[in-house]
Each structure stands twice: as structure tokens, then as C-alpha cells.
Amino acid sequence: MNKLQLFAYDNNDYCDFSATAAKAVAGKDILLAIWNSDGSELLAISGQQGLTINRSADSIEITSKDTKGGWKSKIAGMKEWSIDNDGIYVNNDQSHKELSQAFNNGEPVCIKVINNKTKAGMFGGLAVITDYPLEAPYDDSMTYSLTLEGMGELVDLTIDPVDPDTMPESAGSLGSLTVVSVAGSTSGKTNVYVNPAKGGSNKYFYRTGSNVEYPSYGEVISATAWDGTAEIQAITGNEIMIIETDSTGKALKAGKATVTSKA
Secondary structure, rough: OOOHHHHHHHHHOOOOOHHHHHOOOHHEEEEEEEOOOOOEEEOOOOOEEEEEEEEEEEEEOOOOOOHHHHOOOOOEEEEEEEEEEEEEEEOHHHHHHHHHHHHHOOEEEEEEEEEEOEEEEEEEEEEEEEEEEEOOOOOOOOOOEEEEEEOOOEOOOOOOOOOOOOOOOOOOOEEEEEEEEEEEEOEEEEEEEEEEOOOOOEEEEEEOOOOOOOOOOOEOOEEEEEEEOOOOEEEOEEEEEEEEEEEOOOOOEEEEOOOOOOO
């Protein structure tokens, strides 16, 4: 260690980058991706929010009459894994088209779990889709949930890394916005409130209609620009979607609500 490293950060007296907390992994950075049917492209599942990786092993009891102390004794048996994933349903995204095709045809999918911050693979394996329901409540966005059950080993790519370690071209998922519509000050207008508010140089766009579809993450948005405060002309009962983009107009987050405009 050189002198600069030795005395950097006041000897780490209050900024200890080796501490466990500094090395913790944020769940938002971990994404589920699937390979398309011909293996030419890795696709991050669009709209994903929740992700659970389940790993378990059977237990085999080997207790006998002479087992010491009267305690049961067991050994590990066959192992299995599964993945549960859920989020906003983006039906026009290629990742969901691939999932639907694999589910309908009963075909396995090749999955990869990645750390989008470090751009490194975490897990990979072959799985079958055993559950893929869609929910469409009248007062909220359409959502999906997904259960993948493993076929064989779930490879830990942090132990056995691969080269090349392919990342999705758009390794991100569409974030969610809470959108509320209330009657505006003049006939046919609505006031829209969004949480969380956009930051920095990000932009807002809106779409309205009877059935507004979510964009894909990173999709260049062609819609009406909105400054975040102006009243919007919209029809009561229709949907209104607010899309937050980066400075170049690529979708980052979206949310929608049922329009309430002034009569």
C-alpha cells in the first residue's frame, strides 16, 4: 500500500470503504434477463420490479437407534432452484413476446441474472415457465408475475464466470411512477400529480386515450411534452400516462391513472 492509500480518507476513520455496508448490493441493480429463441440476443425483462431466487435441497434422514443424544441426523439430498419475478406488463416488448412464445410452446428458456451496476453475471441456467399470470385491475396498471423452475444446475457466475459475459443491450427495466388525476380549473382540463418527481435534465411526456400501452425501457418517446405543472386536456374516464425520459427522450419510468377532468 502506498502512502497516498495509507492516509487517504483520514485513515478511513469515518469513510471506511471496506465496511460491509459499503459493499452491500442494491436490489434495484439486479435484473433478470432471458436469451431469445435463437440465442443471438440477451433481453432484460421489461417492467420488472420484484425478483426472488429460490434455492433449496431435499433433506434425507439418517437417524438410527444409536444416534448420539437422541437427535435426528440428516444429509442434503437433491437440489432445486426457481425464480419468481413480477412487474409492470409491457406487452409490446420483445422480452415478453419471447416469454409468451416459450410458455405457449412449453419450451425451456435460458436465463441470466445480472448485476446492472457492475455489468457482471450472477447466475445462469435453463428453466421452464410454470406460471405467467397477468393482472389488470380497473384502478391500476396491468402487471405480470412469472415463475421459472430450473432444469438442472443454476450456475453461480460469481464463482464460475464466463467470457464473454454478455449484457443486455438495454440492461434496464422501466421504473414506476404514481400518477394522480384531479379535475382542473377549466372545462375538459385535468391536473396531474406525479411521484416521485423527475430530477436533473429528465423530461416528462404524456399520452392519453382509452387504452394506453407502456413503453419499453430505453424506447425513444414520441408523445406530447409536459412541464410537470400545466393542466392537460383529457376526457374523463380515459387513461393518462406520464412518461419520464432522460435528456435524449429515452423512457426511464412511467405510470398512468384514470382521467378526472372538470365537467
